[in-house]
Amino acid sequence: MEKRFFIQRFFPGKDKRPYWQEYVLHCDSTWVVLDALEAIRSKQDPSLAYRRVCRHGICGSCAMNINGLNRLACETRLADLPSKIRIKPLPGFPVIRDLVVDLTQVYQNIEAIKPYLITKTPPPAKERLQSPLERKKLDGLYECIFCGACTSACPTFWASKHFLGPTALLQACRFVMDSRDEAKQERKKFLKQHPSLWQCHAILNCVEACPKGLNPFEAIVLLRKSLLKP
Numbered sequence: 374m375e376k377r378f379f380i381q382r383f384f385p386g387k388d389k390r391p392y393w394q395e396y397v398l399h400c401d402s403t404w405v406v407l408d409a410l411e412a413i414r415s416k417q418d419p420s421l422a423y424r425r426v427c428r429h430g431i432c433g434s435c436a437m438n439i440n441g442l443n444r445l446a447c448e449t450r451l452a453d454l455p456s457k458i459r460i461k462p463l464p465g466f467p468v469i470r471d472l473v474v475d476l477t478q479v480y481q482n483i484e485a486i487k488p489y490l491i492t493k494t495p496p497p498a499k500e501r502l503q504s505p506l507e508r509k510k511l512d513g514l515y516e517c518i519f520c521g522a523c524t525s526a527c528p529t530f531w532a533s534k535h536f537l538g539p540t541a542l543l544q545a546c547r548f549v550m551d552s553r554d555e556a557k558q559e560r561k562k563f564l565k566q567h568p569s570l571w572q573c574h575a576i577l578n579c580v581e582a583c584p585k586g587l588n589p590f591e592a593i594v595l596l597r598k599s600l601l602k603p
């Protein structure tokens with residue numbers, strides 16, 4: 374099948390502004406968007422820049438905006454898209470080149486919430502155990518692949534540099550809900566002092582954007598409830 378791709382190109386320092394470049398490609402019906410980008414780059418235009426590593430929806434590096442929605446290029450089937458496909462970088466982040474964006478702000482925000490288990494008691498002989506019920510509380514929280522699609526879709530993040538964003542807040546919830554973590558009070562104190570939790574306006578773009586089907590807004594509500602508990 375033939376597809377027309379309109380890809381936003383921009384090389385800061387070289388181009389004055391972003392522009393659309395058209396590529397026409399004969400594609401296999403089994404291809405995903407990433408296959409098409411690989412074919413364009415190898416057969417038509419080696420200067421096209423994008424990120425990809427795993428090709429299996431695990432690393433999160435191929436997140437981009439495809440026909441107006443933030444998606445993973447390696448999981449978006451061409452057969453599900455119309456004949457004209459517009460691809461641009463994730464909105465809301467500085468563009469490094471073409472479809473490659475700078476996610477530093479997302480990583481710094483994740484780092485701020487301390488995305489690791491903090492323990493104070495001496496380690497047990499084998500491992501820190503959880504009951505099946507305690508483990509179940511982490512479902513929907515631990516699966517994030519840090520692609521930044523949710524934060525990119527969030528108008529509050531666009532408007533406020535100080536907003537932690539749905540990616541970091543989902544991680545904050547993941548560790549507050551973890552029965553093995555022993556720094557819950559410190560985590561809650563940080564979140565209480567930070568305005569982010571109350572800046573979310575429930576626009577829910579993050580839910581629509583997450584390629585893993587996670588619900589960062591639900592995590593924000595869980596965090597708000599946990600802060601209101603004594």
Ligand code: FES
Binds near residue numbers: 425445
């Ligand atoms: S290449 Fe890893 S998620 Fe797409």
